[in-house]
Amino acid sequence: MLVKDFYTIDGKEAQADGAAVYSVSLNAAHDVYKGHFPERPITPGVCNIQMIKELAEDSCGRQLTLTAIDRCRLTSMVTPDGSPKLNVKIQWDAADSNKLAATIYYGDTTYMTLSGTVAERVV
Amino acid sequence: MYSGDGIKTFIPQREPMLMVDKLFACDESTVETGLKVLDSNIFVYEGGVVSEAGMIEHIAQSAACFAGYNDWINNRPIVLGYIAEIKKFALSAAAHVGDELVSSLKVVSQAMNITLMDATTTIDGKVAASCKIKIFMDKKK
Numbered sequence: 001m002l003v004k005d006f007y008t009i010d011g012k013e014a015q016a017d018g019a020a021v022y023s024v025s026l027n028a029a030h031d032v033y034k035g036h037f038p039e040r041p042i043t044p045g046v047c048n049i050q051m052i053k054e055l056a057e058d059s060c061g062r063q064l065t066l067t068a069i070d071r072c073r074l075t076s077m078v079t080p081d082g083s084p085k086l087n088v089k090i091q092w093d094a095a096d097s098n099k100l101a102a103t104i105y106y107g108d109t110t111y112m113t114l115s116g117t118v119a120e121r122v123v
Numbered sequence: 124m125y126s127g128d129g130i131k132t133f134i135p136q137r138e139p140m141l142m143v144d145k146l147f148a149c150d151e152s153t154v155e156t157g158l159k160v161l162d163s164n165i166f167v168y169e170g171g172v173v174s175e176a177g178m179i180e181h182i183a184q185s186a187a188c189f190a191g192y193n194d195w196i197n198n199r200p201i202v203l204g205y206i207a208e209i210k211k212f213a214l215s216a217a218a219h220v221g222d223e224l225v226s227s228l229k230v231v232s233q234a235m236n237i238t239l240m241d242a243t244t245t246i247d248g249k250v251a252a253s254c255k256i257k258i259f260m261d262k263k264k
Contacts, residue, residue, distance in 0.1 A: 042205070
């Protein structure tokens with residue numbers, strides 16, 4: 001985990017379509033919330049992008065760099081108090097093992113959708 | 124033209140999330156910012172490479188500097204801004220501890236509280252990352 005203790009993985013499920021769905025809990029006491037923002041903790045969108053990348057690494061067992069993002073939409077605001085639990089779905093492209101689509105959601109709310117390309121990370 | 128704590132005049136982010144430390148230039152449609160990558164930076168991997176998230180956050184806070192500077196110079200309050208969308212992000216070179224990131228952003232379109240900007244980050248004049256970023260400014264707060 002890059003930003004240490006930013007979240008914990010509570011579970012992982014494989015779906016029939018080959019996607020992996022992770023259940024995670026955000027750590028509301030994390031230092032990032034001291035600066036984002038003082039008196040109004042909002043989960044930084046880039047921390048959620050980083051979480052997607054790390055769960056993508058977990059799902060395929062490779063160390064990755066997210067080299068390209070075709071599109072990433074932040075459709076609802078994530079806060080450590082209002083949305084402490086999230087599901088993260090990682091779906092690898094059937095034709096290209098370096099392309100993935102990811103969704104962060106919980107219940108009926110979608111927080112983030114991302115489509116991107118990865119490469120093996122050497123460091 | 125502004126550096127270090129001077130940046131805090133224009134953006135609401137604070138340590139350890141601060142990812143811009145220089146504002147070189149800003150006008151009504153462009154902004155140029157910088158960041159010296161320190162080893163204490165929370166977006167740096169073991170081994171000293173800046174993460175993808177760190178590169179994007181630097182660009183997002185550069186867009187926030189653009190909005191904040193233009194609010195400040197027009198005597199408007201500084202508001203919180205959020206990333207609404209990132210498109211065509213490409214990471215072309217790794218940034219390391221000690222590198223000086225220099226970012227240049229240009230407004231593509233502006234409507235209501237949404238600003239779309241074209242962003243390029245360079246290290247020693249070489250492109251390291253680029254994207255189109257849409258920022259939502261929360262002006263009701």
